[in-house]
Amino acid sequence: MFTIKRANLLFWTFLFLIVLLQLSLSTSPAFSFPVAFIHAVILILTLRVHVYFLNLLIKKYIYTHNTADFVFSALSISLLTSILLTAESYFITIIMLSSSVLHDNDIISLFCGMLLVSILISGMSYSIELFKQNIASAKRHQELRNSVLEMEIDHLRTQLSPHFTFNILNNLQFLIRKDQDEALELLSRYSKILRYYVYESQNKWIRLDDEVSFLKHYFELEKDRSGEDLEISCQWDIPENTLLIIPFLLSTFVENAFKHVSSFTDKKNYIQLHVFLKDENQLVLNIKNSAESHVQSPKKEGVGLKYVKKRLELSYHNNYELELTQNTDSYTVQLILNLTNV
Known part of the structure; x- marks a missing residue:
């Protein structure tokens, strides 16, 4: 999970730098670096909030599998985010530059661009969240499998003990019938082996x-x-x-x-x-x-x-x-x- 968090941080840092670079090099409207920086921070924070709520929706969908509900809700969130991003860009341009340089066509183009970005981010978020869920599921499955294997191995170890003891008793029975003195000597040796077996078999x-x-x-x-x-x-x-x-x-x-x-x-x-x-x-x-x-x-x-x-x-x-x-x-x-x- 540490790797996924690190990749997530790198992704948002990279996206922030791309947005900052694009705003800094923009000529229409022309942003100074401080204005471009503030604008980029606001845009990235908005997208981050968008992804947060989208992830909640994705987790719910993974358990319910209601596709129609999910698609409608995801598009609604993307649409709302696009409106917010467009409004933020519009007001930042007016407030920071103290003049309106955005025309109706510019606003429509800006909105379409923001909508495309929101949908793209939504798709990426869905893929990442699904990947994380699959990893978690595979990990749980492996832990369960290992647990079952451990129990089965422990069970086999406990089965070996009576089997081994039974064979020793059979050998002693044979020796007692053959030679009691020899049986007593070997009994001592068998007891040492059995004691070692009992302790080490754990x-x-x-x-x-x-x-x-x-x-x-x-x-x-x-x-x-x-x-x-x-x-x-x-x-x-x-x-x-x-x-x-x-x-x-x-x-x-x-x-x-x-x-x-x-x-x-x-x-x-x-x-x-x-x-x-x-x-x-x-x-x-x-x-x-x-x-x-x-x-x-x-x-x-x-x-x-x-x-x-x-x-x-x-x-x-x-x-x-x-x-x-x-x-x-x-x-x-x-x-x-x-x-x-x-």
Whole structure:
């Protein structure tokens, strides 16, 4: 709005200078500079009042859309303004110059000129006011859209918490049946992860280093509860950085890989994870697991994967690429994220 106000001020200043220049150079009648200055001020003030009342009319029209009423009222205001401008010019000429040098034809020409100027100013005022209203409307629409997106993102974050907790409880149930001593040890590790998760999940953004640290712990816990017949490899190439990421975005893909990894008896069962930074701010996650085609498929998405896709779309929009590939005996996820710095 500051730009529009500044443009408005420049417009009226420019118009004043044009009127002043025209009056100063006029030879019939001939005005001295002080008289021309006073005349220009009075004319511009009259036009400014004209625009003020016209803007009130335009704002009313924008809400009512009564075209006939608006056109009639706008023409009436322009006509009245033209009469006032003509009368002002006439009396200034008589009073300041102490003689009548305006003939009937001059007055008619002056009136027609003032009417043309009034209509032109009215058209410009309408265009400017409509432009301002459109900008304000677009701003309100964008604010509303952002508000809805924020609420949707917050909702997805709250949905992730019970989903994550449910998966942890399932893992603990498995460990208790397998080895109670090991379950107690891992329970302590899980509680630390869960505590960190509860606090950090309230934040809109967290440091990438924190997300990677969490993912490493989570990956190791999943690895510990897996059978010996599962070959697991992981590689982390994340140098020191100041990048930000939405919290707990990557763990869903790790969880998905362990959940749907194959249980072949005649060939290798494996999970391969590689997380690295590319071009300083581009995070790449590649995770591949052996899979049975009827169990894991891009078309058969779990709750976690649906949530993470929605979060990606809302938070990153065009700044990410997610590719899910199902082959005969493997499932691959590649996520590329363009991150921002602190």
